[in-house]
Each structure stands twice: as structure tokens, then as C-alpha cells.
Amino acid sequence: MQMIEVLKGILLLGAAFGKSGKQFALSCQLIKTEKGVLNRSWAVLILFSALLVLPLPVYADNSNDLKKLSLEQLMDVEIESVYGASKYEQKVTEAPSSVTIITSDDIKKYGYRTLADILRSVRSFQITNDRNYSYVGVRGFGRTGDYNSRILLLVDGHSINDNIYNQALIGEDFIIDIDLIERVEVIRGPGSSLYGNDAFLAVINVITKNSSNLTGVETAGAAGSFRTLKGRVSYGSSFGEDAYGILSASGLDSKGPHSLFYKEYNTPGTNNGVTVNTDYERNQSFFGKVGYGDLTIESAFVSRMKGIPTGSYGTDFNDRNNRAIDQRYYLDLKYEHRLDDDATVTARLFYDAIYYWGTYVYSGVQNKDYTNGQSVGAEAMYSRRLFDAHKVTVGTEYQFNIKQLQSNYDVSPYQLYLRDNTRSNRWGIYAQDEYSILKNLIFNGGVRFDHYGTFGSTTNPRAALIYAPVETTAVKLIYGTAFRAPNNFELYYQVPGQQAANPDLKPETITTYELVLEQYFGKHLRGTATAFDNRIRSLIAQQADPDTGVLVFKNTDKVEAKGLEFELEWIGDGGYRAKASYTVQNAKDQADHTSLVNSPTHLVKVNLTLPIWSDKAFAGIEEQFMSSRSTLTGAKTGDVYITNLTLFSQNIVKKLEFSGSIYNLFNNKYGDPGAEEHLQDIIQQNGREYRLKLMYRF
Amino acid sequence: MKGQLKYIFTVVFLAFLIMGCGVISVFGEQYKAGEYRVKAAFLYNFINFVEWPPQSLFQSSPTITLCIVGDDPFRDALNELKNDTVRGKKMTIKYRSADDIRGCNILFVPASEKHNAAKIVRSVGKSDVLTVSDTEETAQQGIIINFFIEQKKVRFTINIDAARLAGLKISAKLLKLAKIFEAAEGRAASKEY
Numbered sequence: 001m002q003m004i005e006v007l008k009g010i011l012l013l014g015a016a017f018g019k020s021g022k023q024f025a026l027s028c029q030l031i032k033t034e035k036g037v038l039n040r041s042w043a044v045l046i047l048f049s050a051l052l053v054l055p056l057p058v059y060a061d062n063s064n065d066l067k068k069l070s071l072e073q074l075m076d077v078e079i080e081s082v083y084g085a086s087k088y089e090q091k092v093t094e095a096p097s098s099v100t101i102i103t104s105d106d107i108k109k110y111g112y113r114t115l116a117d118i119l120r121s122v123r124s125f126q127i128t129n130d131r132n133y134s135y136v137g138v139r140g141f142g143r144t145g146d147y148n149s150r151i152l153l154l155v156d157g158h159s160i161n162d163n164i165y166n167q168a169l170i171g172e173d174f175i176i177d178i179d180l181i182e183r184v185e186v187i188r189g190p191g192s193s194l195y196g197n198d199a200f201l202a203v204i205n206v207i208t209k210n211s212s213n214l215t216g217v218e219t220a221g222a223a224g225s226f227r228t229l230k231g232r233v234s235y236g237s238s239f240g241e242d243a244y245g246i247l248s249a250s251g252l253d254s255k256g257p258h259s260l261f262y263k264e265y266n267t268p269g270t271n272n273g274v275t276v277n278t279d280y281e282r283n284q285s286f287f288g289k290v291g292y293g294d295l296t297i298e299s300a301f302v303s304r305m306k307g308i309p310t311g312s313y314g315t316d317f318n319d320r321n322n323r324a325i326d327q328r329y330y331l332d333l334k335y336e337h338r339l340d341d342d343a344t345v346t347a348r349l350f351y352d353a354i355y356y357w358g359t360y361v362y363s364g365v366q367n368k369d370y371t372n373g374q375s376v377g378a379e380a381m382y383s384r385r386l387f388d389a390h391k392v393t394v395g396t397e398y399q400f401n402i403k404q405l406q407s408n409y410d411v412s413p414y415q416l417y418l419r420d421n422t423r424s425n426r427w428g429i430y431a432q433d434e435y436s437i438l439k440n441l442i443f444n445g446g447v448r449f450d451h452y453g454t455f456g457s458t459t460n461p462r463a464a465l466i467y468a469p470v471e472t473t474a475v476k477l478i479y480g481t482a483f484r485a486p487n488n489f490e491l492y493y494q495v496p497g498q499q500a501a502n503p504d505l506k507p508e509t510i511t512t513y514e515l516v517l518e519q520y521f522g523k524h525l526r527g528t529a530t531a532f533d534n535r536i537r538s539l540i541a542q543q544a545d546p547d548t549g550v551l552v553f554k555n556t557d558k559v560e561a562k563g564l565e566f567e568l569e570w571i572g573d574g575g576y577r578a579k580a581s582y583t584v585q586n587a588k589d590q591a592d593h594t595s596l597v598n599s600p601t602h603l604v605k606v607n608l609t610l611p612i613w614s615d616k617a618f619a620g621i622e623e624q625f626m627s628s629r630s631t632l633t634g635a636k637t638g639d640v641y642i643t644n645l646t647l648f649s650q651n652i653v654k655k656l657e658f659s660g661s662i663y664n665l666f667n668n669k670y671g672d673p674g675a676e677e678h679l680q681d682i683i684q685q686n687g688r689e690y691r692l693k694l695m696y697r698f
Numbered sequence: 699m700k701g702q703l704k705y706i707f708t709v710v711f712l713a714f715l716i717m718g719c720g721v722i723s724v725f726g727e728q729y730k731a732g733e734y735r736v737k738a739a740f741l742y743n744f745i746n747f748v749e750w751p752p753q754s755l756f757q758s759s760p761t762i763t764l765c766i767v768g769d770d771p772f773r774d775a776l777n778e779l780k781n782d783t784v785r786g787k788k789m790t791i792k793y794r795s796a797d798d799i800r801g802c803n804i805l806f807v808p809a810s811e812k813h814n815a816a817k818i819v820r821s822v823g824k825s826d827v828l829t830v831s832d833t834e835e836t837a838q839q840g841i842i843i844n845f846f847i848e849q850k851k852v853r854f855t856i857n858i859d860a861a862r863l864a865g866l867k868i869s870a871k872l873l874k875l876a877k878i879f880e881a882a883e884g885r886a887a888s889k890e891y
Contacts (some may be wrong), residue, residue, distance in 0.1 A: 066735055066736060066738075066739035067739050070743075071740075071875055072748075072875070074736060074739055074743065074852070075852065077851065077852070338870035338873060615850075638768055
């Protein structure tokens with residue numbers, strides 16, 4: 001039965017592809033690319049190749065005997081149209097932090113394209129973009145020139161901050177395709193007491209789908225503004241009761257805006273400020289996960305090429321060869337075993353790799369940064385309930401950096417400026433106790449000791465008191481510290497005459513005080529109010545030597561960021577959801593008492609999901625407001641209002657999901673502050689953008 | 699702009715094609731069933747993944763008694779379970795009221811009893827009775843397993859504390875599939891993924 005359907009489909013598509021194939025051949029231009037990157041016809045070919053996959057075993061349709069199904073199979077059975085079922089509500093949380101959760105359902109209904117889009121909707125988070133990378137700011141701290149090393153980004157518990165820049169990539173350079181995300185947990189506050197490095201401002205854990213929510217063959221295709229095409233094929237299956245596997249491949253090709261104008265380059269020598277076809281982006285990513293009982297093996301790869309149109313670092317303006325290629329890879333083996341109701345043991349082995357090529361064109365000569373990092377590591381954790389009231393967790397982690405290579409050279413005529421290859425290691429040991437002093441009073445205390453081959457050791461505690469005077473209210477008092485180790489780039493990157501190394505750098509530290517109030521009003525409404533105070537010391541900043549102009553990283557700055565956050569969330573029956581948050585914050589440099597660059601005083605985020613047609617069609621509306629921010633020259637960016645609208649539908653045609661999104665609906669003009677490497681003080685962002693997306697499950 | 703139109707058209711063309719395939723493949727339909735038939739099948743399965751204490755009456759008795767207290771939402775869905783043999787014991791179904799719930803191994807508390815849930819949990823919470831419900835209000839009262847619907851599929855949470863109180867041991871396998879009732883939110887905040 002199945003085979004006939006698939007074959008018919010293939011024949012139909014073959015005919016259609018024949019017709020449209022010609023069109024594609026015309027519109028696809030083969031561009032000479034750096035190794036390992038796709039041209040755009042591949043993105044669509046991936047979409048088509050899905051149809052050649054053989055049909056999957058579906059349990060026999062004449063089986064009326066549900067009892068014969070295993071637990072996993074039962075969990076996959078769809079029940080006949082349930083209208084008005086509300087999502088499971090999460091009651092007062094006992095987590096020692098302020099947490100926000102975004103689900104795969106939100107991702108579909110709000111049309112999120114990347115993790116950056118997701119984070120734009122999160123209370124007290126801000127995203128800025130310089131047409132190279134997307135950067136996260138949390139609670140007023142998000143200076144230009146930082147590479148997201150102050151947030152720890154995890155995928156299923158595996159850190160993806162690399163071992164050279166410790167950078168968390170959150171755009172199309174993120175290692176996981178957005179459709180593979182089951183849930184994103186954003187945990188505000190310092191997390192070093194459990195996670196160590198990079199858990200400075202927040203910990204973000206991205207949880208990927210498993211076979212209960214990705215079964216069979218799934219294909220997705222999207223087309224959007226600036227000649228963007230994206231395709232994905234995924235396959236998920238369970239094998240017997242204990243095992244499952246997921247495999248996925250994605251590709252993206254975006255030409256970017258045809259031309260961009262920068263007034264800072266408005267001279268005849270630099271094409272009168274117009275740069276053409278230089279904001280392109282291409283990626284390919286792969287993901288695989290196999291679960292067998294307590295064992296999970298997961299691996300992912302991403303390669304992204306981004307054209308850099310801004311002329312940053314004084315490169316030749318309007319030269320398409322200015323680009324960055326980022327590749328990341330990881331392999332993670334995890335063993336998680338519940339010993340009995342009271343104890344669990346987890347062990348992990350992991351391998352990570354980063355490859356980076358940066359091409360900078362100076363007077364026609366290509367200068368390249370080539371970076372390669374590789375590391376292996378292991379972690380073991382044991383958690384158990386003691387004396388009924390205590391839940392104790394202890395763990396240890398070790399990482400060995402096999403290779404940390406940074407190099408810089410001119411391509412032709414060849415000249416080498418830097419070749420630095422180091423090895424280093426780090427290890428950490430941590431413990432946490434969740435002590436239920438009373439049924440409604442919990443004390444959560446933890447501490448972690450880390451030792452780094454580069455700078456020595458650091459100890460970071462966290463203590464939280466969580467009190468629920470009544471079942472619907474929770475008050476949390478949280479204190480914690482965190483650190484960010486100087487990364488390989490800050491320590492060792494040097495190019496004579498331009499940048500000097502500083503192997504004596506010390507880690508940055510942050511001390512956070514936080515008060516959180518959570519209140520549930522009835523069955524549908526939840527409110528949160530937070531007050532926070534972040535004190536940051538020894539911030540590593542790039543300074544120019546006054547005589548030579550040579551840049552060097554130093555532990556110099558001191559920042560204090562304080563603020564208040566308010567959020568209301570309403571979950572109704574039938575798929576209605578509303579969330580609104582307001583943050584007022586102030587982040588000041590302690591040396592001169594000026595507000596930080598790129599720190600908005602006010603942030604407002606509103607999200608609305610409205611069912612349009614039972615459970616088949618929804619509208620997702622987002623409103624985001626960011627008050628004016630200072631730039632490096634002291635100018636102001638002006639207030640920013642962004643409205644996004646997505647119409648999402650599912651099962652109008654069986655197994656098909658279809659969505660149309662308009663981002664920046666009112667085409668508001670706005671820009672983000674540039675960094676030291678930009679001539680531009682403010683970098684203009686895109687106006688209105690569109691996206692059409694289809695997903696089909698076989 | 700022309701280039702953009704060209705391939706937006708192509709994508710829409712593709713969309714219609716894929717939809718055409720979708721219409722054809724009606725046969726590979728996802729298996730569907732009534733909500734309570736699925737829940738009944740889950741109840742049948744749960745028995746295999748719960749350990750009753752060694753000294754309990756459950757171990758020596760030749761029957762497993764499933765009680766429904768209050769308004770029965772299952773109706774015919776339980777017919778498949780009646781008189782089945784699980785773990786060497788015969789399944790019997792009994793219908794009870796909130797005042798008289800003795801002699802049950804598994805107790806299902808439906809929506810009609812949500813106001814009595816606290817009372818029910820008080821009477822059997824410490825005995826080795828596996829309590830199951832499918833309403834959030836009852837889950838808060840200390841019921842061990844609670845069904846909920848997510849994306850049209852049946853899911854369940856397990857309240858480990860309630861299970862411990864009842865003296866029941868839930869198999870790790872079942873725990874893995876369930877949403878654990880405690881700290882469902884922000885697990886990564888305590889390094890529980």
C-alpha cells in the first residue's frame with residue numbers, strides 16, 4: 001500500500017521537477033565557494049531526495065488491539081480530535097533560578113527561524129546583529145565586540161561554546177536545525193556552580209526531539225526574503241522497545257539584500273557607499289542521535305559561510321571575498337541510569353571540533369584567519385536522595401584541548417603572521433544539595449571548583465532559598481557567582497603591529513543577587529516579578545596602546561547592572577496563549593559611571609497565539625520594544641518597535657504544516673550599534689521580511 | 699524582484715505537488731483511537747512497570763482489581779481489559795463511590811471526583827494502591843500517575859513522592875517515558891536534562 005503511494009508521488013514530482021528543473025537551472029548560479037559549502041540548488045535537492053526514501057514500517061492498520069502495543073507505541077497514538085485540551089501547566093517551580101521555556105509549538109506558531117529569533121522573545125534578552133554574527137545581551141549587558149562567551153549554550157546538556165573563542169553561535173550558524181528543537185530552557189543568572197565556564201549571565205539548554213516527536217520521514221522547505229531557500233530531511237524511528245534513532249540533514253542558501261548603503265563609505269573610491277551581493281549566507285547541517293536503553297549517542301555538524309558586507313576591520317569595501325566560515329562538530333556519548341527511585345548516575349564522553357576561516361581583503365590581497373580547535377572530555381555525575389529531605393548531586397568534569405590552533409596569513413603573496421598551537425586542560429568538581437527544610441521551604445546550595453591550565457583555579461558558589469507560603473506563590477532569594485575564563489583568542493592571538501597576546505589574563509567574575517516572585521492566579525494566569533543586581537569584575541576588554549595603537553586584551557572593566565522584570569503569562573483552553581514582559585534596567589561602567597554601550601533601559605515583549613480555526617490554524621503575533629541604546633561614539637540608536645506576524649496551519653491537508661510569516665511587519669527602520677572594528681557607528685538592520693514554510697510528514 | 703518571484707512561484711508549485719502526494723497517501727494513516735481506549739491500554743501496561751511491596755495483599759491475591767470511583771469515563775473501553783490476565787493475575791473491574799474504596803490495587807479518579815481527590819488520597823495514599831487520574835486538579839492532590847494530552851497524544855506525569863508514600867516502586871523505564879511531576883520546569887537549572 002505504502003510503496004504505491006510513494007511511487008505515485010515520485011512520478012508526479014519527477015514530472016514537475018522536469019518542468020521546474022529548467023527554471024531552477026536558470027536561477028541557480030554556481031558560485032565559487034570555499035570548500036564544504038553548498039550552492040542553493042542543493043538546498044532544494046535535499047528536499048526532493050526525501051521522496052526517494054523507502055516507506056517506513058507503520059504498525060498494522062487492522063490492529064484494533066491497543067493492548068499489544070508497547071508503551072512507546074502507545075505514546076505515539078493520536079487520539080481523535082481533542083478540541084479545547086489545554087497544555088500541561090507547570091506549577092510553582094522549585095528551580096533555583098528564573099527560567100523561561102520555549103517549546104517546539106512556540107517555534108512553529110511564531111515562525112522562529114533561528115535560536116536568535118527565539119531569544120528575541122525572551123524577557124530581558126536582547127539580540128543585536130552586525131551582519132556577521134548575532135549577539136546576545138542579558139539584563140542590560142551586551143557590549144559590542146563580545147562573542148557570546150558569557151552565555152553557556154548547551155544542546156542536550158552538551159556545551160557548544162568552542163575551545164578557542166568560547167562563542168555561542170545562535171543564528172544560522174547554530175549547530176541544530178530549528179525544526180529539531182523540542183524545547184529551549186533559558187536559565188537566567190550565574191550557573192558556574194554547576195556548569196563552570198561561560199555560565200556567566202545565563203545558561204541556555206536546547207533539547208532536541210526524540211523518536212516520540214519525530215517519527216518517520218519529515219521534509220521541510222522554506223522560501224523567504226532576499227532569495228532565501230532552506231530545506232531539510234529528517235528521519236526518526238524506534239527499533240523495538242528500547243532503541244530509537246534520528247537522522248537529519250538541512251541546507252540553507254540566502255543571497256541577502258541585493259545592495260546595502262553605508263554613508264560612512266560614501267566616497268567614489270568605495271563605490272559611493274553601496275555594497276552589492278555581499279550579505280550572503282549559506283549553511284549545511286547534519287544531526288544524528290541514537291538511543292539504546294540508558295545510552296544515547298549524539299552527533300552534529302554545521303558549516304556556515306557568511307559574507308561580511310560592512311567593511312569591518314578596514315577591509316576592502318564591496319568585495320565579496322570578505323567572509324567568515326564557521327564549522328562546528330561534536331560527538332557526545334551519554335549514559336544515564338536510574339539506580340532506583342532515589343538515585344541516578346550520569347556519565348558522558350565528548351569530542352568537539354571547531355574550524356574557522358575568516359577572509360579579509362586588504363587592497364586586493366586576501367588575509368586569512370584559520371582556526372582549528374579539538375577537544376575531548378568526560379563528565380560523571382551522581383545524584384541521590386538522602387535522609388528524605390536532601391537531594392544531593394556531585395559531579396566531576398575533565399576536558400583536554402588536543403589542539404588550539406590560531407593562524408593568520410596572507411594568501412598571495414604568502415606571508416605568515418601568526419601560527420600558535422597550544423594544548424591545555426581543565427577540570428572541575430561540583431556538588432549541590434537541595435534541602436527541603438520544610439514542605440514549602442527549600443534551600444538549594446551548590447559550589448564548583450575549577451582548575452584551568454591557563455590561569456589557575458576558581459571557586460563559585462550558589463545559594464538559593466525558595467519559599468512557597470501557599471501553593472500558588474513562590475518567593476526565591478538567590479545569590480551566586482560565576483566566572484568566564486580568558487579564551488584562547490584573548491590569551492594568544494597576536495599579529496605584529498596590530499594585536500598583542502596577553503597570557504597573564506585572569507578570569508572575569510560576576511556576583512548576582514536576585515529576588516524572584518512567582519504567583520499563579522487561578523488555572524490560567526501566571527505572573528513573575530524579579531529584581532536583580534549583577535556585579536561584574538575584571539572584565540576583559542580590548543585596549544589600544546596609546547603610543548603604538550597595538551590592541552591587547554586586559555582585565556580592566558567593572559560593571560554593575562541592576563533592574564526589575566515583570567511578566568504575565570496566560571494559557572487558555574483551545575490554544576490561546578498570551579505573554580507580556582517588561583524589563584527596566586541600568587548597566588553602568590563603574591569607572592566613569594556611564595551607561596554601557598548597547599544597553600537599552602526598557603525592554604517590552606508581547607507574544608500572542610490565537611487559534612483561528614479549531615486546532616488547525618493559528619496566528620502568532622509578536623511585539624518587541626527596545627528603548628534607545630548608546631553607541632560607541634555616544635550617539636543613540638533610537639527606540640525600536642518590531643512586530644512579527646505568523647499564520648500557522650496543520651493538518652488542513654493531512655500531515656502537512658504550512659506557515660507564512662512577516663517579520664518587522666511595519667518595515668521599521670532601525671540599527672544596532674557597531675563595534676570597534678566597524679567604521680559604522682550604527683549598522684542598519686533589515687526592514688520587512690517574509691517567509692513561507694512547508695513541512696510534510698510521510 | 700523578478701528573481702524572487704520566479705522562485706516563490708516554484709516553491710508554491712512545489713507546495714501544491716506535495717499536497718497532491720498527501721492526498722494520495724491516505725492509506726498510510728496514523729493510527730487513531732478513542733482517548734479512553736488509549737488510556738485503558740496504558741493502565742494495562744502500567745501494571746507491568748510497577749512493583750507492589752512484597753508483603754502486600756497484591757502479591758498473594760489471584761486478581762488485580764481496578765476500581766473506577768465516581769462517574770466512569772471509560773465505559774466500553776474497559777471491556778478489553780475485563781478478565782485479561784496480567785502478571786499471572788486476573789483483571790477485575792469494580793465501580794466504587796468515594797466513600798468506599800477498599801480492596802483496590804489500581805484506583806482511577808476521574809474528573810467528577812476532583813473535589814474528593816484529597817479525601818481519596820488521604821484514605822489510600824499510604825496503602826499500596828496505584829492511583830491514576832486525568833485532571834490537573836487531582837494530580838496536585840497526590841495522585842501517582844496523571845494523564846494529560848499533548849499534541850493529540852496521551853502523556854502522563856508521575857509523582858514520585860506519592861509513589862514512595864504508597865510503598866510502590868515505579869520502574870525506571872516508565873519513569874523515563876513520564877514527565878516527572880516534581881520540578882518539571884527548568885530541569886537544567888539542576889542539571890537534570
